[in-house]
Amino acid sequence: MQGVIRVTFAVVCGLTFALPSIAADRTIHYNVNLYVDPDARAIEIENRITVNGTDRLILRFADWLDVDRVIVDGTTVELDRQSGGGVISLPGRDRQIVFLTLSGDIPETIPAGSDGAALFGSSGWFPITQAEDLSYELQVTVPRPYRAVSSGRLSEETETASSTSATFISDMALEPPSVFIGPYAQAERVSSNVRLRTYFHKDIQDFSDQYLEKSEAYLNRFSSEIGPYPYQDFHVVSSPLPVGYGFVNLAYVGRMIVPLPFMQGRSLAHEILHNWWGNGVFVDYREGNWAEGLTTYMADYALEADKGPEAARQMRLDWLRDFAALPPERDMPVKAFRSKRHDASQIVGYNKAAFVFHMLKGEIGDEKFTESLKQFWAEHKFSYADWSDLRHAFETVTGRDLGWFFEQWLESKVAPEIQLSMADVHRGSNGYVSEFTIRQIGSVYSLNIPIVIETRGRLVSEHVRLSEREQTFRIQSETKPLRLNVDPSFDVFRRLLPGESPAILRDVTLAPAVDVLLLSEQSPFVDASQRLLARLLGDDTVTTPISTHGQIEKATVVLGPSEVIEEFATANGLEGLPQNDTGNTAAAWVTRLEDDLPVMLISARDGDALSALVRSLPHYGRQSYVTYAGNKAIERGIWPVESSPLEFVFPD
Known part of the structure; x- marks a missing residue:
């Protein structure tokens, strides 16, 4: 497994009937009491739903759930059960309270047993409407020795001789909550008013301190680079399944994966950073997905860069080799990427997009890059944003028109290809002049290309701007040049030439x-x-x-x-x-x-x-x-x- 997979909500309970949208307040509030017995594979759900100004409530939930009772403003009513949910008729008052009680046997398609249970929001256990946003207060009760955890703010915990309960609150959720249950050992650390927790199976609980320490370090790092962490909690939860899933303020990771070094490093950092990019500023998928590339750059790539320039160079070269292996028919513009469906989409939506941010930092400088991201965060926290909003933030901070940059790197599905077509050296008035010609094959880009000239006793490093089909450049040096290298550290996203890209699997x-x-x-x-x-x-x-x-x-x-x-x-x-x-x-x-x-x-x-x-x-x-x-x-x-x-x- 390369890393944690982002989970984007999609109802899987199979609605087949037409769904007119509700007409008033776009936010629906849920008070939910959930009881789950993993051993018996039994579930009971009590919902108190607050609805504003509509004459019908259309709910989607799984077909394996039975409707036990429906009460609207104190009166028992019937739910019109249909495939994938049902419809409740309402009086149409400004504020209406609906009580809905459901129960059922958890199907075999949902993991549940002595190692725990996973009720993903996409499984249909949580009845939802077509409201654009939802808020909820969710109390989960499980028999001992189990504990439950969900996305959202942990507000209360209680224990009895036979059960444990925990309450989670979300004021603005983009998807139904996912609930994870297991015979967990808990460990906790509070850092800058953020509660960090691990919920690990007992055979791996010794890794809790490492995860808490790493989580605290990543939270501090990204808070400094972007702005304060936007949630009150972050949980790392072990799964009996060999999976890696990411949710708002929670990572759900296979118990066999938890001990692996990569999970404690780039994968954990990546998931924590998504609480800013994706779960803090939401992605407007109509215009593509910028969050995966930015998160990859600031987490995965940044941690490699911490190891030194050679490690960062190797990661950039790996990205270019991946792209070299990508057949043209599987390529796509960065802006067309929505989510990872296979390795080909990851090469574009994660790797190439991260490379775009690397080149943007090279174009405007480290200080302006960080300042732009802080402004983008401040302007769009808990709201939707797309690539144009990112561009606006960078243009505002730098005072430059960067349309050409975003257009050439986001709109095209090809990559520039450059050749060194001529190089020579001759004496000048102040030493030596290296003269060389670079040619672009295919589409013409505006490229900021690093040049390194090795001379007797020193290295001369400069950048040249290649914006035409072919240009000749001259660089002076005090001592005689021995060797000239064009983009030797692979700082430009480009198609590798034969000799740079050996065969890979x-x-x-x-x-x-x-x-x-x-x-x-x-x-x-x-x-x-x-x-x-x-x-x-x-x-x-x-x-x-x-x-x-x-x-x-x-x-x-x-x-x-x-x-x-x-x-x-x-x-x-x-x-x-x-x-x-x-x-x-x-x-x-x-x-x-x-x-x-x-x-x-x-x-x-x-x-x-x-x-x-x-x-x-x-x-x-x-x-x-x-x-x-x-x-x-x-x-x-x-x-x-x-x-x-x-x-x-x-x-x-």
């Missing part, structure tokens, strides 16, 4: 159509291959089985026993692994044919060894090769690259 996994060659008829190997391919390629990829006699005409995956794959690679002139460690049980690597077609070879000792790759191999898409001992990746890497085409060594 994503060259195949991102392809829209893939041929599959299976070099084994053994049932365990065939079954394992099918499961692995489903994980590697996803539902959107068209896969076609081919025979050993066919010619490779598109991106191809070849799977088979280790000795058979080795013979196939040799017979077809394909590269093998850099080292053949006899201790390996499986391996995957990618090579390119002369016509640049990528071929992924996956070898395994047997079906069990291949099955061991199903969970982890999809996470190594940025690698050229991975070797395994059992289910553990013991070696991975990227094929070495030649000298960059954007580097020129001056002759002596």
Whole structure:
């Protein structure tokens, strides 16, 4: 798992009837008492709904819930039950109180048992209307030894000999609350009036202090960079499922994932930052999703940059290599991104968008960048915003028209491609002059390109503005230039040139159509291959089985026993692994044919060894090769690259 997944509300209870909208106050208030017994898989819900000025209340809720009672202003009425909810007729007064009692047996599709339960807002347990916003006060009661937690402000807790209760309040929610229940051990820390809590299963409760410490550090960091944390609580909750979900002021993380270092680092920081970008300033999805890119830049990338310039450079290069592996038909403009549906959308909506913010900071400077974000936060806290609002904040602070910048990076689905077409050096009046020409292939962008010239005794670093198809530049130096590098640290989002982008596994996994060659008829190997391919390629990829006699005409995956794959690679002139460690049980690597077609070879000792790759191999898409001992990746890497085409060594 790469990180925590944002959960955007969508009702899944299957409404099939027409829904006229309610007509008055856009906010509906709910007082809810919820009782859940995870062991019995039983649920009881008491709702007190305050409605203003409408003659009908249209509710959506799951079909597995039974309606026990409906009372409107003290009078028992009937609910017109329909698929996915129901309709209650109302007198139409300015202020009306509806009591609705529901109960049911939690279906098998919802996780519930001795390890806990997860009632996602999208599961339909919480009856909702079509109101644009909702507010609620939710009291959750569970039998001991369970505890419950939900998004919203924790306002009260009570305990009896047989049960525990907790009350959560939200004054303005964009989605129904999700409730998580488990035999949790609680740990708490209060920092700057913010309650930090972990709700962990007892076998991982020793990690609580680490999560509280990290959470406090990230809250302080982002509060300094943006503005005060907008909520009163932040909870990290362990799940019996191998998942990672993010909600307002809450992260729900698989208990097996909690101990992993990446979860305590970039993933936790990313989720906390979403309480500013996404849950603090809301995304107007009609104009795209700016929040994932900005959060990736300020959390994931910033934590890598804390390690030093080389780590930051490597992350930018990883993003560019991902983009190089993205087929043109799966590319899209940054502004067209709404949410992550597959790796291709992540490459644009997270990585490329984060790179746009990196270039914007380079364009206006660190101080103006931070000031602009603070202004954007102050102007749009708890309101909807889109890319144009971000642009307005940056233009206001800098006093510059940045329309050209946002237009070229948000509206186009291609990337600039630059070439160093000429370089020379000659003596000048004050030393030496390096003269060089940079050419743009395809669309012409306005690019702020870093140039580094290595001379005898020092480095000369400058930026040049490339805004035409081809331009020639001159840079002076006191001592003789030895080497010239164009964008050596990958600070410009661009299409990498041959020599900068070695073959990686994503060259195949991102392809829209893939041929599959299976070099084994053994049932365990065939079954394992099918499961692995489903994980590697996803539902959107068209896969076609081919025979050993066919010619490779598109991106191809070849799977088979280790000795058979080795013979196939040799017979077809394909590269093998850099080292053949006899201790390996499986391996995957990618090579390119002369016509640049990528071929992924996956070898395994047997079906069990291949099955061991199903969970982890999809996470190594940025690698050229991975070797395994059992289910553990013991070696991975990227094929070495030649000298960059954007580097020129001056002759002596």
